[in-house]
Amino acid sequence: MSKRRPSGDGMVRKRDDGRWEGRIVVGHKDDGKPIFRSVFGKSQKELLEKLHQQKTVYQDVELTEGCAMTLGDWLDKWLDDYMNGTVRPSTLQGYRNYAENYIKPHLGEKTISLITTTDVQRMYTKLKKSGRIVEHEKSGKSLSDSTVRSVHSMLHLSMEMAKHEGFIAHNPTLGTVVPKPNPPAKQILNQKQLNLFLSVIEGDCQWHDFFYTAITTGLRRGELCGLQWEDLDLELGTLKISRTVHDDMTIGDTKTGESTRKIFLPPSAMEVLAERKETVKSEWIFPNLLNPTQPTRPSTAYRQLNFILEKANLPSIRFHDLRHTFATHALTNGVDAKTLSHILGHTKASFTLDTYTHVTGDMQQRAAQIVGGFLEGVMV
Template structure:
């Protein structure tokens, strides 16, 4: 077996073309042979400066031979061995999407051990300018800063694991300046719009109960799709939220845990909602409160609920809001009606009431009008004294 040379050990020479070349030991193969990193420069002084910087970078680092594997190969391995056992199926599918669509096409073939900080910066610049595969009517091919930040989160975790496995000396994503996160504006149905939406669902015998329950509970889309009759306590008028439905690759549905620990909760239903579910239970022949209309042995598909909501909004002449905005609508009107933030955070499944307040700092036009009327009346009472 060859004698092991310490990592950081190096040598220099002048090539026939006049440039200077050097190498340092950055690790060892399984048989003990050295793994070298080669550097070149136009002068000996410049080369020695490069070598010094690299010797410092690789000090106390002993890379393995696998550091030459392509980044794409490492990302596949990381997804299966590191991510899959620790995240929800829907989260894992999201990670796969970022890897396949955004990272692999640009850096997938480069050896993981040679990924540099500049490679990462260039990746994020390209994603911001033309990261979409299909043109968006409003944003073109640009990716939102929040999406680039999520891609960074995946790549950062994968390269952290690579550093732990001695495939890279340092995580090149550390310290990268990320684009600002611009949260999508919340869209809330005001009183008049909510009345129009309620009229639209009233005419839909299949989906009325689903959307009425959503608007009076603010459940997440996967949570309301995952409700079973065992979760409904008719005697006490409560609903236990204990699971969420995920759609995996290929369309298969799975029931998983709620988004957070606080997501497992018991909520007291409004009397009208409790009555609605009591009547619905009498007609039900499946374990799911809201089964798939065509395959009642299965829960409603989250995407089917989204599509039907869009159709109802269009029919009512309302803005094309997101499904999550129905949750925002419930929360905003609850606060406007006097529900305190602590109680509302428990209903929504938030970990802290402060998060609920931070999330719903916005107000609707109806709330502003009501506030102005209250203040106006208060001032008028003072003036007439």
């Protein structure tokens, strides 16, 4: 049996075509055979310089046999063997979408251990410029900054695991430049718009209760769809939020541990749900209209929201902006941040305050005026 060649061991030869070729050992296969990495140069001097660079790159690195797989194959393996069951179904589906629609078309066929930071940066640039699958009427083919950042975060995670498994020497996502966070502006319905919204849903016997509960509790779309009658306590006036429905109709846990919570309902919302309980024959508070044994699909609720907004001649907002509307009006009407944080299922009250600085800034200004007036009265 031949002696195992150490990583970093190299060879140099002049090829028949006149070029110089150098090879270094960068790891070993399962059977102990060496894995080589080749570099080429027009002259021996040029080759030796490149070979020295490669030895520096692979110093203290021991690649394994998986280094020969393509990035596309690795992403499939990473998603199926490493991520499946460890992240929320919606997160996993998002990762699969990023892999299939954004990463694989650009780098999916390239050997994972040969992907460079330059390769990844070029992909980000192309995605930002023309990465959108379906052309948007305003943005065209340009992919949003947040989506490019999400693709980067997912690819970074997968490459860190590839490095851990010995498939790559270094994570090529390190050193890339990605767009800065640029979240969409929060949109809320002001009091006049909110009144109009409520008047429009008043005449919608199928969707009134759903959207009234949404606007009076600030629940997330999936949380609303996941409500069951066992979660409602009519005597105490409470509602337990303990599950969420995903667009693929799988039922999962709430977003975080703090998102599993019990809240007190406003009297008007309790009255709406109490009356609804008399007529809805399903375990779900908001069952699928076509199949009452299943909950409402979140995407269906979003489409219905767009229909209501158009009918009411209101601005086009996201479903999550109903949550922002609830929170903003709650703060401006005196609900403290700690209480609101629990209602919304936020991890910390500080997150609630940071999220709604546009409101808390005005509240602080009013507080300063109140304190100032109080002190003036004392000093008179």
